[in-house]
Amino acid sequence: MSVVDASERQEKLDHALDRISKWETDGTLENIDTLVHLLNAVLNSMTPEIVDGLVGTVVGVMELGDQFLQSKLYKAAPEALAVTEAILAEPPKSKPGVWQLMKTLREPEVHNGINVMLGLLRELGKAVKTS
Secondary structure (H helix, E strand, O other), X not given: OOHHHHHHHHHHHHHHXXXXXXXXXXXXXXXXXXXXXXXXXXXXXXXXXXXXXXHHXXXXXXXXXXXXXXXXXXXXXXXXXXXXXXXXXXXXXXXOOHHHHHHXXXXXHHHHXXXXXXXXXXXXXXXXXXX
């Protein structure tokens, strides 16, 4: 070991001791000790059934996340958010009457949106009924 290595090690050791001293002064060291004791208690209380349940939940959430990332909903989200922000920033000023509403309901884009929303409501209703 060279003199430079020993000097560098001494500097790092001094820095570490200073940091630990500050942690002791401000209570951080005690908090870390409490956290370690809490983690040990949690780990010691975990049964294989609890671990299996946690693993199953994590796997399920990961699969759901993967499914969401592959979905059309995820791919459409940025544009939907931008459009929503634009509409909220400058809402339409006119109040449509019955005739304007009827005309708007005939627009293909509005039909598509209504069909999507009705389909979503239908499937949500089925899911609620079966659960």
